[in-house]
Amino acid sequence: MEFCDECGSMMHTEGDVWLCQSCGNEQPRDSQAEAELATTAGQQDDGPPPVADATTDDTETVHQPCPAEGCDSERADYEMMPKPGGSYEVRLFTCVECGHKWRGT
Numbered sequence: 001m002e003f004c005d006e007c008g009s010m011m012h013t014e015g016d017v018w019l020c021q022s023c024g025n026e027q028p029r030d031s032q033a034e035a036e037l038a039t040t041a042g043q044q045d046d047g048p049p050p051v052a053d054a055t056t057d058d059t060e061t062v063h064q065p066c067p068a069e070g071c072d073s074e075r076a077d078y079e080m081m082p083k084p085g086g087s088y089e090v091r092l093f094t095c096v097e098c099g100h101k102w103r104g105t
């Protein structure tokens, strides 16, 4: 989770930047996490996010194959979890089909 330097609002990921929806401030996202995400299934993050059905809340849904056995879902909810003592964050995925949770590395 990232907060705006300008107004302190919670920021949202928009392409490769954090975007403040309150004041429009942009900050670059963690390049390491981005590089790992970009190499996963060649996902390009530059368009508007695909509209998820009724599962939309304040988490993001991303293209992420579910590792659970017997589940062929390729979409998961995506949360950023701050890493204690570190400057970057880890990603927590939740499968939209079976609810399986796993941690991005």
Ligand SMILES: [Zn+2]
Residues within 6 Å of the ligand: 004, 005, 006, 007, 008, 009, 020, 021, 022, 023, 024, 025
């Ligand atoms: Zn702001």
Ligand SMILES: [Zn+2]
Residues within 6 Å of the ligand: 066, 067, 068, 071, 072, 073, 095, 096, 097, 098, 099, 100
């Ligand atoms: Zn699943």
